[in-house]
Amino acid sequence: MQNHPVFTDNDPQSELSTLNLGPTHPATHGVFQNVLQLDGERIVSGVSTIGYIHRAFEKIAEHRPFYQITPLTDRLNYCSSPINNMGWHMTVEKLLGIETPKRVDYLRIIIMELSRITDHIICNSVLGVDTGATAGFFYMMEYREHVYEIYEEVCGSRLTTNIGRIGGFERNFNSIAFAKLRKFLKDFPAVLREFEGLLKRNRIFVDRTKDVAAVPAEVALNYSWSGPILRATGVDYDVRAMNPYCSYEDFEFEVPVGSNGDVYNRFLVRQEEMWQSLRLIEQALAKVDKEPADIFHADVPDFYLPPKEDVYNNMEALIYHFKIVMGEVPTPTTEVYHSVEGGNGELGFYLVNDGGRSPYRLHFRRPSFINYQMYAPMSRGMLLSDAIINMSSLNVIAGELDA
Amino acid sequence: MGKITNEELLKKIGDQFPDQFTVIGEPFGLLTIETTRENITAILSFLKADAVLQFIYLTDITGIHFPGAERQIGVIYHLHSLVNNVRIRLKVFLNDGDVHIPTATTIWDGANWMERETYDLFGVIFDGHPDLRRILNVDDMTAFPMRKEFPLEDPNRVDKKDYFFGR
Numbered sequence: 349m350q351n352h353p354v355f356t357d358n359d360p361q362s363e364l365s366t367l368n369l370g371p372t373h374p375a376t377h378g379v380f381q382n383v384l385q386l387d388g389e390r391i392v393s394g395v396s397t398i399g400y401i402h403r404a405f406e407k408i409a410e411h412r413p414f415y416q417i418t419p420l421t422d423r424l425n426y427c428s429s430p431i432n433n434m435g436w437h438m439t440v441e442k443l444l445g446i447e448t449p450k451r452v453d454y455l456r457i458i459i460m461e462l463s464r465i466t467d468h469i470i471c472n473s474v475l476g477v478d479t480g481a482t483a484g485f486f487y488m489m490e491y492r493e494h495v496y497e498i499y500e501e502v503c504g505s506r507l508t509t510n511i512g513r514i515g516g517f518e519r520n521f522n523s524i525a526f527a528k529l530r531k532f533l534k535d536f537p538a539v540l541r542e543f544e545g546l547l548k549r550n551r552i553f554v555d556r557t558k559d560v561a562a563v564p565a566e567v568a569l570n571y572s573w574s575g576p577i578l579r580a581t582g583v584d585y586d587v588r589a590m591n592p593y594c595s596y597e598d599f600e601f602e603v604p605v606g607s608n609g610d611v612y613n614r615f616l617v618r619q620e621e622m623w624q625s626l627r628l629i630e631q632a633l634a635k636v637d638k639e640p641a642d643i644f645h646a647d648v649p650d651f652y653l654p655p656k657e658d659v660y661n662n663m664e665a666l667i668y669h670f671k672i673v674m675g676e677v678p679t680p681t682t683e684v685y686h687s688v689e690g691g692n693g694e695l696g697f698y699l700v701n702d703g704g705r706s707p708y709r710l711h712f713r714r715p716s717f718i719n720y721q722m723y724a725p726m727s728r729g730m731l732l733s734d735a736i737i738n739m740s741s742l743n744v745i746a747g748e749l750d751a
Numbered sequence: 752m753g754k755i756t757n758e759e760l761l762k763k764i765g766d767q768f769p770d771q772f773t774v775i776g777e778p779f780g781l782l783t784i785e786t787t788r789e790n791i792t793a794i795l796s797f798l799k800a801d802a803v804l805q806f807i808y809l810t811d812i813t814g815i816h817f818p819g820a821e822r823q824i825g826v827i828y829h830l831h832s833l834v835n836n837v838r839i840r841l842k843v844f845l846n847d848g849d850v851h852i853p854t855a856t857t858i859w860d861g862a863n864w865m866e867r868e869t870y871d872l873f874g875v876i877f878d879g880h881p882d883l884r885r886i887l888n889v890d891d892m893t894a895f896p897m898r899k900e901f902p903l904e905d906p907n908r909v910d911k912k913d914y915f916f917g918r
Contacts, residue, residue: 398886399885402887406897410903571861698811725860
């Protein structure tokens with residue numbers, strides 16, 4: 349019970365009341381507990397309790413070979429698992445000095461931008477639900493399904509994707525994947541535009557979100573915010589633009605920024621990022637067409653598992669397979685920090701390696717964890733209904749919060 | 752975007768804090784220095800406040816454990832200068848049994864939960880922290896689970912021995 353704040357206020361005249369918001373509450377979209385002290389509908393103070401779904405991923409990662417850590421990263425931000433997967437692959441590739449072919453980079457960008465779109469679909473359409481517009485949510489969710497169908501063609505699964513391998517992809521994109529992708533690119537802009545029309549100039553929505561939870565840029569930086577919510581305050585920090593990885597430097601895209609960091613600005617930034625993601629995917633598709641169609645992984649037999657039929661019929665492939673699975677490939681003893689722009693901000697992997705098959709220490713810099721710590725302080729003085737909207741626009745994902 | 756090279760960065764810190772840190776290296780271009788807990792607050796404040804360097808962004812604080820080493824517990828800071836687009840990594844190693852280090856919450860508000868997480872997982876005590884409680888694990892836990900001596904699974908289990916899995 350130490351975790352719960354003890355309010356020693358026994359004065360019956362006091363009008364402050366204590367409210368347990370969460371850990372399970374339909375308005376919090378995840379396992380978040382905030383013990384709030386309310387004066388009427390206004391929040392006087394709050395204490396966040398997290399860790400309800402802490403699964404000790406960092407500890408588990410110390411006992412798993414590199415390629416078995418990918419499924420752990422799935423379960424961080426499960427609204428955009430592929431970004432986590434590929435961020436992890438790129439970290440290991442950086443450690444091992446693997447250069448990936450351009451086609452692999454472009455295919456990765458397609459998948460990562462698709463998952464950025466799904467991530468922002470969730471956040472923005474749920475923001476609509478929390479302000480009372482359910483229709484937009486169902487309309488947009490259909491298109492998340494279509495993205496998941498593309499994942500299915502590429503990796504076989506939908507939510508926790510485990511997509512790709514160290515060095516590239518486990519299999520090439522098939523023609524169905526490309527067809528579905530092109531169909532998505534054709535259909536989605538009209539839907540996104542209509543969704544935007546539903547909320548962007550909607551009086552109810554604007555009244556509920558404008559100037560709610562406005563955050564100055566200095567405060568956001570002081571709290572180490574990153575991602576769309578930082579950009580909504582006017583800071584143009586995007587890892588893709590500042591420290592390009594995975595050939596993002598070959599692409600033309602804009603980093604949208606807001607002005608005062610309120611919920612409405614965050615909504616607009618996410619909307620614009622979806623448009624930019626579509627632009628990136630279009631460019632990537634055009635670039636993929638110019639690359640040799642049969643390349644989908646780097647030529648690193650020491651780390652990339654050979655196809656099964658080769659393992660059974662070819663001695664060299666069998667040797668590589670054995671060495672990878674038994675962890676007999678030496679790796680450099682060093683440390684590496686690699687970060688990617690996740691759905692919620694800078695997703696960093698700090699990997700300390702001692703030359704073995706599994707990390708000596710792996711730390712995830714989880715944007716949700718770092719973004720969420722300002723929630724209780726910033727809720728002070730806010731109306732309870734605004735605090736709910738504020739939480740959904742922070743887009744804190746419980747899996748990433750607790751790791 | 753003006754970028755500062757690691758040499759210039761090192762020179763600036765060296766001028767300000769002669770002999771108060773050692774350079775560990777530049778793995779993958781990320782300058783890594785080690786200092787002591789007596790100097791860490793001054794160095795972090797300097798890096799943040801310096802008009803040229805402007806390391807205003809605290810990317811991460813985390814810990815590491817090297818059992819058997821003289822100073823077992825490490826605290827690792829990653830800073831990012833958004834203006835110059837350069838990062839720096841700072842390390843402080845502490846003796847086990849005396850794992851005290853000054854807090855960075857006086858410099859960045861964002862350090863609060865990062866330090867609570869490091870305390871929760873490694874038992875590092877951040878002196879001056881406003882609210883140093885466990886954050887991910889339950890409050891009545893006595894161990895610090897990311898330390899190497901803490902087993903991942905219950906050591907009394909017989910069905911999950913490492914040798915069954917080639918580990």
